[in-house]
Every structure is written in structure tokens, then in C-alpha cells.
Amino acid sequence: MAKGGSGRISLALTPFSVAIVALTAAVLYLMNRPPICTCGRIDLWVGSASSPRTSQMLADWYSLSHIVHGFLFYGALWLLLRRWSPEHRFALAVSVESFWELVENSPLVIHRYRSVTAAIGYTGDSIVNSVSDIVMMAVGFFLARRLPLWASIAAVVALELVPLYEIRDNLSLNILMLLHPSAAIRAWQAGG
Incomplete structure (x- = not known):
């Protein structure tokens, strides 16, 4: 993505950003989201999209979509708010x-995921997974800040195609299925 501003800019988590993440974790706790997987473990990676541990651990195939969020946020905010500092x-x-x-962990959206997407058993995220998802977005934002535009585009395409191939799902299909469900896509995602 194009670089805004000049000089060396640090995108380390600012105190404001840390406070936002901590507040989010606290609100998720008040929403009765489990701090960690109810299985009592914290694993680094869950490789099966249909596992009950998906969205419960530090990372899974859907973590890639949060990295894509970071690339997209960087690009959109650079275009719309170019005068803002990268930190802002x-x-x-x-x-x-x-x-x-x-929003994703609200009962309404959890029900929507379960009723119209391939995430039939989705119960929402653990707090550790939600915080990890925010960190994944930050990784994507940081990469978009550092990489040339062509590399950012290639990364987003790869981050969409790899999970599409591996689990028949990605950010694009996730958005499509939430907003305009397709029985044909849902059947394809289920392996039909």
C-alpha cells in the first residue's frame, strides 16, 4: 500500500489501542464469552474449520481473514484519512x-452464522481468540504499511485463496453468506 507521511513511524500498540483491546476483552467477559476454550486448553493452531475448538484457540483458518482486515483497513484509511498519522x-x-x-459474538450474529453459513456449530469466540483476532488485524495493518502495493495485493489474494482451497471458506465468502446466503455455496462448503 502507498506510504503516508515521511520518516520512520512506529506502529507499536499505543496505550489507547491497548486500552481498547482490554475494554473489548472486559465487555466480552460481561457478555459471558469464555476466557479460553471450555476444553481448558490454549492451543496455538486449530487446523480443522469444523472443529469445536475453532474460534476458541489463538489461531485457526479464520485468523487469516483478520489479517486481511488489517490490509483492507490500512488501504481504506490511507485513502480516506490520509492526513491522519499512521498511529491514529x-x-x-x-x-x-x-x-x-x-458484534460477531452477539447472540444475533452467532445465530446468523449458525443458520446461513457453513459454521453450523459456531458458538462464538473465546476471549483469547477475539484478542488474537485483533492482533491478527494489527499484523495485517503493519504488513500493509511496510509492503509495496503489489505485495499487499498478492498477500490478500493468497490469504483468500489458501483457506478457500483448504476449508472452502474465506473472508469474501463469509461476508457474502452473512449478507446474502446461497444454498448452493453452503452445500459446496459442506462438501456437497
């Missing part, structure tokens, strides 16, 4: 991603 755009991206984690 980053803080806004963290805020938006944190808000999404709250």
Missing part, C-alpha cells in the same frame, strides 16, 4: 476490529 489510523483500525469482535 491504526488506533481507528483497532477500534473498528474490536467493535466487530463484540
Whole structure:
């Protein structure tokens, strides 16, 4: 993505961003989200999209979509708020991603995922997974800040194609199925 501003810019988590993530974790706790997987473990990776541990551990195939969020937020905020410093755009991206984690774990959206997407057994995220998803977005934002535009585009395409091949799902299909469900896509995702 194009670089805004000049000089060396640090995108380390600012105190504001850390506070937003901590507040998000606290609100998720008040929403009765489990702090960790109810299985009592914290694993680094869950490789099966249909596992009951998906969205419970630190990372899974859906973590890649949160990295894509970071690339997309960086690009959109660079275009729309170019006069803002990268730190301010980053803080806004963290805020938006944190808000999404709250919405995604609301009973309404959990029910929507279960009823119209391939995530039939989805019960919402653990708090550790939600915080990890925000960190994944930050990784994507940081990469978009550092990589040339062509590499950012290639990364987003790869981050969409790999899970599409491996688990028949990605950010694009996830959005499509939430907003305009397709029985044919759902059957294809289920292996039919």
C-alpha cells in the first residue's frame, strides 16, 4: 500500500489501542464469552474449520481473514484519512476490529452464522481468540504499511485463496453468506 507521511513511524500498540483491546476483552467477559476454550486448553493452531475448538484457540483458518482486515483497513484509511498519522489510523483500525469482535459474538450474529453459513456449530469466540483476532488485524495493518502495493495485493489474494482451497471458506465468502446466503455455496462448503 502507498506510504503516508515521511520518516520512520512506529506502529507499536499505543496505550489507547491497548486500552481498547482490554475494554473489548472486559465487555466480552460481561457478555459471558469464555476466557479460553471450555476444553481448558490454549492451543496455538486449530487446523480443522469444523472443529469445536475453532474460534476458541489463538489461531485457526479464520485468523487469516483478520489479517486481511488489517490490509483492507490500512488501504481504506490511507485513502480516506490520509492526513491522519499512521498511529491514529491504526488506533481507528483497532477500534473498528474490536467493535466487530463484540458484534460477531452477539447472540444475533452467532445465530446468523449458525443458520446461513457453513459454521453450523459456531458458538462464538473465546476471549483469547477475539484478542488474537485483533492482533491478527494489527499484523495485517503493519504488513500493509511496510509492503509495496503489489505485495499487499498478492498477500490478500493468497490469504483468500489458501483457506478457500483448504476449508472452502474465506473472508469474501463469509461476508457474502452473512449478507446474502446461497444454498448452493453452503452445500459446496459442506462438501456437497
